[in-house]
Amino acid sequence: xxxxxxxxxxxxRPRWPTxxxxxxxxxxxxxPFSYTRRYARVVTMSTTPHVPAAHALxxxxxxxxxxxxxxxGLPGVDAVGLEARAAALGTRSIKTTSKAYALDxxxxxxxxxxxxxxxxxxxxxxxxxxxxxxxxxxxxxPATAAVCVYPDMVAVAKEAVAGSGVKVASVxxxxxxxRASMAVKLADVREAVDAGADEVDMVIDRGAFLSGRYLKxxxxxxxxxxxCGDAARLKVIFETGxxxxxxxxRRASWLAMLAGADFIKTSTGKVAVNATPANTLLMxxxxxxxxxxxxxxxxxxxxxxxxxxxxxxxxxVLVGETAGTDWLDPHWFRFGASSLLNDLLMQRQKxxxxxxxxxxxxxxx
Amino acid sequence: xxxxxxPAPESRSVVDIxxxxxxxxxxxFTDAADGRVFKTVSPSTEEVLSEVARAGEADVDxxxxxxxxxxxxxxxxxxxxxxxxxxRIARIVQERSRELAVLETLDNGKPIKETRxxxxxxxxxxxxxxxxxxDKLEHAGFGSSPKPLGVAAQVIPWNFPLLMxxxxxxxxxxxxxxxxxxxxxxxxxxALFFADVCRxxxxxxxxxxxxxGYGETGAALVAxxxxxxxxxxxxxxxxxxxxxxxxGTRKKLTLELGGKGANIVFDDxxxxxxxxxxxxxxxxNQGQVCCAGSRLLVQESVHDExxxxxxxxISTLRLGDPLDKNTxxxxxxxxxxxxxxxxxxxxxxxxxxxxxxxxxxxxxxxYWFAPTVFSGVTQAHTVARDEIFGPVLSVLTFRTPDEAVAxxxxxxxxxSAGIWTDKGSRILAVANKLRAGVVWSNTFNKFDPTSPFxxxxxxxxxxxxxxxxxxxxxxx
Numbered sequence: 016x017x018x019x020x021x022x023x024x025x026x027x028r029p030r031w032p033t034x035x036x037x038x039x040x041x042x043x044x045x046x047p048f049s050y051t052r053r054y055a056r057v058v059t060m061s062t063t064p065h066v067p068a069a070h071a072l073x074x075x076x077x078x079x080x081x082x083x084x085x086x087x088g089l090p091g092v093d094a095v096g097l098e099a100r101a102a103a104l105g106t107r108s109i110k111t112t113s114k115a116y117a118l119d120x121x122x123x124x125x126x127x128x129x130x131x132x133x134x135x136x137x138x139x140x141x142x143x144x145x146x147x148x149x150x151x152x153x154x155x156x157p158a159t160a161a162v163c164v165y166p167d168m169v170a171v172a173k174e175a176v177a178g179s180g181v182k183v184a185s186v187x188x189x190x191x192x193x194r195a196s197m198a199v200k201l202a203d204v205r206e207a208v209d210a211g212a213d214e215v216d217m218v219i220d221r222g223a224f225l226s227g228r229y230l231k232x233x234x235x236x237x238x239x240x241x242x243c244g245d246a247a248r249l250k251v252i253f254e255t256g257x258x259x260x261x262x263x264x265r266r267a268s269w270l271a272m273l274a275g276a277d278f279i280k281t282s283t284g285k286v287a288v289n290a291t292p293a294n295t296l297l298m299x300x301x302x303x304x305x306x307x308x309x310x311x312x313x314x315x316x317x318x319x320x321x322x323x324x325x326x327x328x329x330x331x332v333l334v335g336e337t338a339g340t341d342w343l344d345p346h347w348f349r350f351g352a353s354s355l356l357n358d359l360l361m362q363r364q365k366x367x368x369x370x371x372x373x374x375x376x377x378x379x380x
Numbered sequence: 381x382x383x384x385x386x387p388a389p390e391s392r393s394v395v396d397i398x399x400x401x402x403x404x405x406x407x408x409f410t411d412a413a414d415g416r417v418f419k420t421v422s423p424s425t426e427e428v429l430s431e432v433a434r435a436g437e438a439d440v441d442x443x444x445x446x447x448x449x450x451x452x453x454x455x456x457x458x459x460x461x462x463x464x465x466x467x468r469i470a471r472i473v474q475e476r477s478r479e480l481a482v483l484e485t486l487d488n489g490k491p492i493k494e495t496r497x498x499x500x501x502x503x504x505x506x507x508x509x510x511x512x513x514x515d516k517l518e519h520a521g522f523g524s525s526p527k528p529l530g531v532a533a534q535v536i537p538w539n540f541p542l543l544m545x546x547x548x549x550x551x552x553x554x555x556x557x558x559x560x561x562x563x564x565x566x567x568x569x570x571a572l573f574f575a576d577v578c579r580x581x582x583x584x585x586x587x588x589x590x591x592x593g594y595g596e597t598g599a600a601l602v603a604x605x606x607x608x609x610x611x612x613x614x615x616x617x618x619x620x621x622x623x624x625x626x627x628g629t630r631k632k633l634t635l636e637l638g639g640k641g642a643n644i645v646f647d648d649x650x651x652x653x654x655x656x657x658x659x660x661x662x663x664x665n666q667g668q669v670c671c672a673g674s675r676l677l678v679q680e681s682v683h684d685e686x687x688x689x690x691x692x693x694i695s696t697l698r699l700g701d702p703l704d705k706n707t708x709x710x711x712x713x714x715x716x717x718x719x720x721x722x723x724x725x726x727x728x729x730x731x732x733x734x735x736x737x738x739x740x741x742x743x744x745x746x747y748w749f750a751p752t753v754f755s756g757v758t759q760a761h762t763v764a765r766d767e768i769f770g771p772v773l774s775v776l777t778f779r780t781p782d783e784a785v786a787x788x789x790x791x792x793x794x795x796s797a798g799i800w801t802d803k804g805s806r807i808l809a810v811a812n813k814l815r816a817g818v819v820w821s822n823t824f825n826k827f828d829p830t831s832p833f834x835x836x837x838x839x840x841x842x843x844x845x846x847x848x849x850x851x852x853x854x855x856x
Binding site (some may be wrong): 089090092093095096097099100106107108109110111112113114116117120302329333336340343 | 382383384385386387388493497647649650651652653656657696705708800822824
């Protein structure tokens with residue numbers, strides 16, 4: 016049960032201001048005045064030591080109660096409406112020059128991933144080579160954003176992409192289940208960072224989240240963020256398929272952003288339901304609103320289940336028409352995928368040559 | 381480089397528009413008796429699409445006579461046989477849906493996205509749905525052997541030309557009536573293509589007759605003494621005239637008229653989806669929808685938040701070539717309608733409401749109106765009372781659910797309303813108090829052939845769609 020809070024705003028529950036006068040033109044204004052108006056009572060609560068004051072919502076994380084009140088005060092999500100909007104944006108027709116642009120952009124946003132028990136240095140080296148030069152027949156194809164591996168493969172991956180600008184991302188925190196002690200999770204993170212990981216993809220404790228212990232999830236994220244330090248950007252994986260409801264995904268998004276995530280990421284790719292247009296749309300709304308509110312921009316990474324160029328382009332449409340074109344950049348949007356890259360390359364070849372090549376004309380790794 | 385969408389026009393070559401069209405009477409295309417014609421133009425370019433015969437009184441006589449002749453055998457067919465024709469029509473519409481969608485977009489000005497994804501699928505669905513009723517009428521709740529009325533005179537508007545035709549013709553034929561239908565003068569083409577669909581389906585001669593023309597054709601048709609049923613969708617003004625014409629006769633009348641729908645957003649609404657619903661409520665089909673959510677009633681405590689999100693969203697709407705698959709907002713249907721919208725919007729500004737217009741460029745030819753929002757509107761403003769029938773939203777506020785209901789009902793109309801809240805009990809409580817024929821909860825402008833549609837008060841009477849829609853065409 017949500018605690019009854021005597022000082023909650025009178026007009027119902029606390030609301031999220033989207034910022035007066037934002038939207039068209041002034042989306043970067045860091046603190047819309049309606050923020051202070053609406054949150055006057057929320058923000059005067061005691062401050063906490065463990066969040067860097069990067070944004071102005073620090074105070075809602077002061078206690079389990081205030082955090083819960085904030086997350087449960089976010090507007091609900093109507094599942095039918097959300098999915099209808101995602102489907103409607105999926106009907107955009109992206110042709111010719113815009114398709115060429117979108118395919119190259121999508122390639123440059125791929126976190127080329129191998130997360131198998133059978134991973135070997137040879138496999139990771141091959142993946143690294145592919146990330147740097149995705150198309151052996153066409154050196155104009157852009158490099159991918161990153162390769163994504165387990166922590167013990169970070170050093171190999173670093174070497175494979177050295178000097179290319181391709182980042183190395185490592186999953187950590189007892190990926191994919193996250194069922195380990197905090198000490199183990201942090202050791203996992205440190206191993207990755209020490210080996211040179213540029214990015215860390217952590218999983219949240221879904222058990223804690225689903226049992227309502229939001230502060231525990233929050234503190235784990237802040238601890239991992241601390242372990243990443245300035246060396247690595249932190250992506251926070253929700254495993255949206257396990258959070259199950261859209262309301263939960265919106266709450267998890269805000270929780271992670273408040274805790275200092277650099278990216279919010281849908282899934283591990285290891286469960287039945289991974290990235291979907293609807294859950295990604297919802298997370299894009301969250302980063303948009305978070306920036307309107309705090310001035311801080313957070314990235315989004317859908318992962319798992321995006322296999323075709325057509326799907327990838329639909330996700331880019333979601334990004335452009337929801338969060339805005341500022342997010343159409345590998346620094347702010349990624350695809351966690353393994354097989355997607357080859358389809359992007361085949362479509363790219365088709366667009367350049369006018370004919371389809373086939374799976375033997377892209378590399379199988 | 382940025383992510384601009386390259387033009388993605390649907391091909392015009394899928395539709396072959398003849399330079400001229402006749403009236404469709406007794407299974408044949410024929411000239412008007414007095415030889416008069418009128419031109420139909422594409423509202424997005426003002427290009428003349430075709431020249432169409434203009435039906436006069438003599439043609440109305442001929443068409444009603446043909447329908448009368450056909451009625452005896454058509455109504456005597458077993459329901460299962462009538463159903464076969466309707467199923468066949470539905471399938472042909474599906475097969476020709478791309479052609480019909482492009483045609484409708486050209487003649488009406490609405491985006492291909494809407495004709496392709498909304499109008500045409502619903503047209504086919506309506507015929508399929510009423511085909512299913514044709515042999516089950518004795519189970520519809522109107523007696524053990526309900527009888528058709530006879531000849532139905534049907535006059536339809538230009539906002540959903542083919543869909544309104546389907547709403548009228550499908551239940552009429554399913555119940556055993558024959559039809560004389562007059563499409564609007566600005567959008568006659570899809571009805572004439574439908575005449576061809578009827579021929580393709582082998583529909584017996586005279587069962588469906590199409591008479592393009594202006595208001596005087598419609599007036600002659602509804603006044604014709606040998607007509608048993610009048611169905612009209614259009615403006616409240618014309619609806620009242622028709623009611624006067626029909627008064628004192630034995631003609632059965634249904635009217636589906638104007639509206640000033642209230643879209644009520646409570647402070648616990650799912651904001652992002654509410655914004656989508658507000659946008660589709662007022663900008664679907666350029667707001668030229670009788671059940672448009674043209675009054676946004678938003679709880680004062682979330683007014684700024686909702687309005688900011690709404691303006692941001694409206695700014696992403698893509699206005700332009702209706703045949704482009706990425707176009708969200710098409711052209712206004714006619715110069716006359718554009719003038720009406722412009723004048724009402726100017727009046728809103730003159731009366732002191734705050735006008736905001738989406739930042740979009742309007743094409744140089746054709747009839748266009750940018751999405752517009754009036755805030756600071758009160759019940760006294762003209763833009764809160766008159767039906768604008770265009771992409772113009774009036775934003776009002778309320779403080780309590782009771783006030784929301786009072787304001788929503790404080791209109792001469794009563795066609796549609798929307799309720800946005802996460803609280804199920806509030807949806808039920810508010811919906812029960814709204815005097816509107818359709819109440820959507822957490823959605824807007826959703827249509828289905830199984831659902832009855834119609835108005836309270838000056839929005840008309842009678843229901844179309846669903847089991848209820850059969851009643852208007854049965855002698856009960």
